[in-house]
Amino acid sequence: MPQHKILIANRGEIAMRILSACVRLGHGFVCVYTEADAASGHVRLAREQGGEGSLRRIRSYQDASEIFAVADATNATAVHPGYGFFAEDFRFARRAETRDRPLVFIGPSWGVIRDLGDKINTKRIARSLGVPTIPGSDRPIFDEMEAVELALTIFAFQREQGIAEGCVLVKASAGGGGMGIEEVYDLDAFRSAYRRIRNYAKRNLSDEGVLIEQRIFDFNHLEVQVAGERGGKNAVHFGTRNCSVQSLGRQKRIEVAPGFDAASIEYAFDAGRVLDAITSHSVNMALAVGYDNVGTWEWIVTPKGEPFLMEVNTRIQVENGVSGVISRLRGADRGEARVDIIAEQLRLGLGEPLGYTQADVSFSGVGIEYRVIAEDPSNRFTPCLGRIERFSWRPEPWLAVSTQVPTAVTGEPYDIPMDYDPNLALAIIWGADLREARARGEAFLDGLVLEGADASGAPLATNVAFLRARTQTLLHF
Amino acid sequence: MLNVKEMLEELKASPYEEIEVVTPHTGVIQFVGLKAGDRVAGPGGKWNEKPGSVLATLTREKNKKNICATQKGVVTDIAADLEGQFVEAGVRLLTIRHFLSKDEVIARILKKALYLFCAPERAKYYFVPEIDGKIKAGGEQSVKPRDGMEMFIVSRMKRETPLAYSGPEGIIYAVYFQQGDNVDGGQPLIGVCQESQLTLIQDVVNRVQGEWEEQD
Structure with missing residues (x-):
């Protein structure tokens, strides 16, 4: 090569x-x-x-x-x-x-990004392939009156379903990553949220299109990691991950792979069948559109086990490592190895063929990814600006930490830049099963030293305690 | 109480500011034959629509862009070794010594007299669309801030939150930030003039008009 x-x-x-x-x-x-x-x-x-x-x-x-x-x-x-x-x-x-x-x-070829980058178009393609999608608008809404009418219809539908407190999601059509999205519970709030999101989308995304959707409560947010080769003729998946632990702004905080763990948790539905359904829908859709790099099919699954496709992210995701840590590739020249999804993305992007089929991919154990962030979970996850003075953890063979904070390596203080997300580190933990992964996750968080001060001199707020508290409820509805 | 006379003396002792001209982005730099001591003109026209003197050109992806003087003044200290080089963003090219005009002196003094509403934290600031529209249509002084009025959008770490004005009622006399640029916490966003201050402001204007001598 x-x-x-x-x-x-x-x-x-x-x-x-x-x-x-x-x-x-x-x-x-x-x-x-x-x-x-x-x-x-x-x-x-x-x-x-x-x-x-x-x-x-x-x-x-x-x-x-x-x-x-x-x-x-x-x-x-x-x-x-x-x-x-x-x-x-x-x-x-x-x-x-x-x-x-x-x-x-x-990354994927530009035509694929164009076709799947628009949530509305994705929905149309999915519907044409028989893939279930969330009820709501199937085109961008630019007119406030029309948006209000659609919201009224969704509220009425929710009342008919016996849902006491209806809820509608207002999303920027071109948004993603939890940005440009709000949930509203009544029509007055809807009008101002619609205007706010439209302004946000115009300013940040140069696209005023807004989507109106039914908000589904008590769902699990699952993802399927897909990889396809140039030409789009072959594609595989590297399993599922569960990204249900999120901030109020719907940004992910903990990801777990696989997406459900029927061996440890009792579900009200056949979890294995749901995972099979979403992986096969995702790979089939990838093949149908000629998907030719790594990407993520994002799903929500209701407590009854009904999956709906939300969107496709035509890129590498933050949480790719948690899928990589449980995925194994078999091959004559490689024995059985963990998958480095970024290296696969580079290889495929530069035109190499996949070189394996789904039968060569297997899964082992449970992976957990923590996003360590300078924010205050008790105050609506408000980002915290400040200086990191100490940042260290105990190295373990089952732990991989990626961080741009130099304090972890050099010990020098680091001022968190305000221009970007306040993400400080990603920690990926592997365990033979969910119990072991949780215990290791807690051990990592307990041994994590992250100290500093915010702009006013108060101790730096972080989400470490939040991550610790949510570890025991991972993968539950 | 504002001592206008004292402030004027202070400014007369050092009647200029040094403006460092830096590359706005990457590219190949070509100077246009300026040498230290040359005079350059700032932007002109009714709306500053005419760019200032060309100082250098920066070529990126076959697009040549003029780097123009943002103020009139005298060129000092040119980084001539960069001629023909591919440079990074933010590299210093030269310095312009700019002598303060009467209007600038008035603005500096008034900054001490007006009620300054400051940025609570380092972030990017925008006017909310309604206020922005009003300023574009009728100018800054068409907006009358009052306590609790939602005027700004604070954008940091990709999150946006509204910010309400707090302070005395008046009119916006000066806007001190560029929308979308980073503003440090404590830096003024707007200067608000209360009705009771109009006499003081007139006094500042009169004194500066009579006493300040423009140097170029």
Whole structure:
């Protein structure tokens, strides 16, 4: 396989994981950073692994021309968008591939991103393939009167179903990752939420489209990790994960793989059948649309075991590692190995074939991923700005921690930049079963030292206690 | 009580500011033959629609962009070694010594007299769409802030929250932030002029008009 030089168009821990995968696969890399990120771990790691020549300071991670100018100046041959920023921007992917000096876009081809990036179009495709989707609008709503009428219809339907307190979700059509989404319980709140989301979407996503959906309570949020090769003819899945532990803003905080664990927990439905259904629906849909890189099919499953497809994320996700830690690949040349999903993404993105089938993929044990964040869970998960002074944990063979906070390595204090998410670290724990994974997860959190001060000098708020409290209820409805 | 005379003396002792011109983004830099001591013009026209003197060009992805003076003044300290180089964002190119105009002196003094509503924390700030529309249509002074009025959107770490104004009623006399730019906690967002301050403001304007000599 020819060696590439990959421009990592992202920051923080995902930039570090991509960089490590490049090094493992023998590819060169270039990292970019902004002024606010000068102290970030990804800058330090790039400097260590590739020297100053592998780093370029740019104006913004969201300026495509900056990315392409750096790619040209450093002779990069491919661009990895990570997650967020340009990861789901089909225009960026198209521009990378069609410019005078083309770059390989490490992600699905731009046509696939365009078709599945729009929640509404995804819903249409899913419905045409017989995949169940959430009741609600199947096109973006731009008109407030029309939105109100749709909300009224959903409230009326919920009343008919005997739901005392109806609830409607208002979502930015082009949003994702828990951003641009609100739930409302009455019509007055609906009107202002609709305007707010539309303004947010216009400002941040350049797309005013808003989706109105029925809010389904007491659901589990499951995901299927899919990987397909270029050409879209072969695809496999790397199992399911459960992402139901979320903040009030519907951002994930703990992920568990697999999505249900019938060996440890009694469900009111056949959990194995539900997992089979969502994995086969996801892979079939991937094959139908010619999906050609890694991606995630997101599902909600009701307490009765009814799955509904929510959306498809046409990118690597934060939580890919928790699927990787339980997935095993069999093969003549590799024995049985854990799966590095980012390395698979690079391999597939650069045009290598899958080289295995679903029969070669097996699963072992239970994985838990904790997102350690500077935030105050008791105050609506408000992000906390401040300085980290101590950050350490006990290394264990069953534990992998990714963090951009340099304090963990150098001991130097680190000021959390306000321009980005306050995510500090991802910790992935593996156990032979749910009981062992939980016990190890709690042991990790108990041994975690994370101290600092916020802007007012008070102790830095973190979500560690919240993660600890939620560990025992993982995978339950 | 505001001592206008004293403030004017202070400003007269150091009647200029040094403006560092940095690259806004990456690209290949070409200077346009300026040398230290050259005078440059700032933006002009009724709405500042005419850009200032070209200082250098920055070429990125075949697009050449002029880097223009944002204020009039005298060029000092040019980083000539960057000529023809691919540069990163935020690299210093040259410095402009800008001598303060009467309007700038008035704005500086008034900043001490107006009621300043400050950013509670470091974040990006926007006016809510209704206020933004009003300012665009009728200017800053068409908005009359009152206590509890929802005026701003605070955006940080990709989360947006509304922010209400707190302080005396008046009109917006000055806006001190650019929408979408980072503002540090404690920095003023707007300066509000109360009705009782109108005499003081007139006094500042008169004194500066009479006593300040523009140097270029």
